[in-house]
Amino acid sequence: MFHTEEYKGSRADNYELLIRQLHALLDGESDSIANLSNASSLLNQFLDTINWVGFYLYKGDELVLGPFQGLPACVRIPLSRGVCGKAASDKATVRVANVHEFPGHIACDAASQSEIVIPMIKNGELVGVLDIDSPVLERFDELDQQYLEKFVDALVSHL
Structure with a gap:
């Protein structure tokens, strides 16, 4: 049975533990x-x-809401709109310190101030994106990006 160990190390150590937990959680499913x-x-x-x-899954020519934690969200996002659309169309992580300065930002939750979106790529093809919002400006840094990209790579290996 999966259980959560406590995160007591450095941020990098805690992210490494998170990725190990992800593998344990998804193993065999x-x-x-x-x-x-x-x-x-x-x-x-x-x-x-x-x-x-949460996740937006690539279906047809747009992103469609998938599993998530938080308030109700936008259901469909064209690849031409918002942070999620940019990350999906560029197949590259987009980290935004202040969403109010991002052209075309889609505000599903008015409390959101910063955002990071990591594309999910399997065999060279876009599967979807991981989208994380924060009510804090400049919440996500280079370390978050590095480890969240590793998290997504680990997750995609189980999809």
């Missing part, structure tokens, strides 16, 4: 929705000062 649900829950309990964490 092949259902993508179940795995995305548990991944969003794991991130929600691990990350502080966030107000939304």
